[in-house]
Amino acid sequence: MTLDPGKLLLDMFAAAVAAAAPENRLPPHLPARPKGRTIVVGAGKGAGAMAKAVEDAWDGPIEGLVVTRYGHGAPCKRIEVVEAGHPVPDAAGREAAERILAMVQGLSADDLVLCLISGGGSSLLALPAPGVSLADKQGLNKALLKSGANISEMNCVRKHLSAIKGGKLAAAAAPARVCALLISDVPGDDPSVIASGPTVADPTTSADALAILEKHAIAVPDNVRAWLESPQSETLKPGDPRLSGVENVMIATPQMSLDAAAEVARAAGVAPMILGNDIEGEAREVAKVLAAIARQAYHFGQPAPTPLALISGGETTVTVRGSGRGGRNAEFLLALGVALDGHPGISALAADTDGIDGTEDNAGALLFPDSLAKAATLGVSGKARLADNDGYSFFQSLGQLVVTGPTRTNVNDFRVILVTR
Known part of the structure; x- marks a missing residue:
């Protein structure tokens, strides 16, 4: 031959590609139905297809919102799919992130938050921290993309400039049970790096983020520097009790x-x-x-x-x-x-x-x-x-x-x- x-x-x-398709990988990992509500949220290039896979396989009521890249949506009936900017975040991503954060607040221990996380979520889930503007994040993101920084470095900076990444999404959902299904696009399959870890404790620090920006000679606006030098800029660290009810499940890997x-x-x-x-x-x-x-x-x-x-x-x-x-x-x-x-x-x-x-x-x-x-x-x-x-x-x-x-x-x-x- x-x-x-x-x-x-x-x-x-x-x-x-087929080996990582959400319709093939996601259904076996769905958690049990909760006594209360099931809220589906998520972000990433695979988020739309993941939401569709959940809808097709879930046997109870669901509601929620996921954000994906323009052109990467999927036809869902019960889960809203919003498209936004990637690799540079935009206003659509910021608005979607605000709505997602609001959706998971005020839940009870009987409720389930199902998080659908895949690569690209760092840009798509764009909710700037206090004192940091979307324009600040856009400028730094563009500079990082051109600098040669690796994905772990970029996401360290993104986490510390965010109000939703670095475990903050899962913390907002407490005391609800949180199950995050992840498709890995990062070396080593580190869940804290995938989409900047919105449901995962973060071992990096704000000082690390500043060091990365300095390493790659990226100009840091005064307001951004002030935020990164503030204790409030820190992400959730390993052992934080607000993350005790979180399960992170890797469903597809390189x-x-x-x-x-x-x-x-x-x-x-x-x-x-x-x-x-x-x-x-x-x-x-x-x-x-x-x-x-x-x-x-x-x-x-x-x-x-x-x-x-x-x-x-x-x-x-x-x-x-x-x-x-x-x-x-x-x-x-x-x-x-x-x-x-x-x-x-x-x-x-x-x-x-x-x-x-x-x-x-x-x-x-x-x-x-x-x-x-x-x-x-x-x-x-x-x-x-x-x-x-x-x-x-x-x-x-x-x-x-x-x-x-x-x-x-x-x-x-x-x-x-x-x-x-």
């Missing part, structure tokens, strides 16, 4: 998706090797390392003989210096292509499992051994586009963008490098 690299790469990505993709490779006669589910670092530097591993496999059969699929997940970062278009997956893939320089027998895919690479309309892209050469015939230089952070335009010129539309889930980035002979 002749191997079609492009088809296999796309099939593996589809399997990775590792689950990598395992599903590995099965597809195995069925096609290709040996899968999962390199890690939480790889971080500058996208172009990670690309150089993985290019070296792919070349070693091609020439020496190490770390495993070919045909081989090198699979990885996690979230790389991009320090933006150019003016081009492209998210971190396009950046990674173009850097991989430049590093491989037309090497035979090596193809790759890099895409975000939420269907959106950064702020563009693609999930990611495909790379083949002849991609750079084909682009050159069109007058498109891979090196020049990489220098301008313009991976999107590079792969668009070749018709090699991967466009899925919103997948309504999010378990971070998916990368696979296929090495054949």
